[in-house]
Amino acid sequence: MRLNIPRFHWFLIILSAFTISACSGGEETVAEKPAPVHIESGDECHVCGMIISGFPGPKGESIAGDSQRVRKFCSTRELFAWKLQPENIHQNDTLYVxxxxxxxxxxxADTALVDARDAFYVAGSDAKGAMGPTLASFALEAEARKFANSHGGRVLRYGEITLADVSGGMAMGEMGDMDH
Known part of the structure; x- marks a missing residue:
């Protein structure tokens, strides 16, 4: 028994079968988040160029998803000063503090690096980092609140931090005039 189906319909049937098999071929793979990179003794801050090691307070790093390029920062303040710039704010990078x-x-210690987007921050405390006032970073909100009770400041989530929090009340132009 021969089916009497026009050639054009055969073409559509084959094309449909091909399309369905191509769409259901494989599972989408989610890119695995890169691990934090250790800060070495000669590493320089991406923003100010200072040698990172030897200074107090939390540091930060950004790992670009597409190129795995690592940018390191001497403080959380410098990380956010860079990240909140219009050309960087929408980058899909992995951040650690x-x-x-x-x-x-x-x-x-670099063993204490955590995902910056999940962290809690204390802005406006009396604790100083490499560039003076900085954002104290914590994995847990309770730890951030405990720090704020001892050192002043207010607790913020990643998405709540603004350039005003980073500048510590100074105009952004004055930040470059600070002693390193």
Missing amino acids: HDMAQTDWDNP
Whole structure:
């Protein structure tokens, strides 16, 4: 028994079968988040050019998803000063900061790096980082509140931080005039 189907219809049937098989071929793979990179003794801050090690307070880093390019920052303040710029704010990069509840303020250990977007920050405290006032970073809100109770400031989530929080009340132009 031969089916009497016009050639054009055969073409559509084959094309449909091909399209369905191509669409259902494989599972989409989600890119795995890159691990934090250790801060080495000679690493320089991406924003100010200072050598990062040897300064107190939390540091930060950005790892670009597409190129795996790593940018390191001498403080969370510098990380946010860079990240909040219009050309950087929408980049899909992985960000890390030190969880200061897990490490010493004067010598933060890279084993305490946590996802910056999940962290809690204390802005306006009396604690100083590499560039003076900085944002104290914590993995847990309770630790951030405890720090704020001892050192002043207010607790913020990643998405709540603005350039005003980063500048510490100074105009952004004055930030470049600070002593390093």
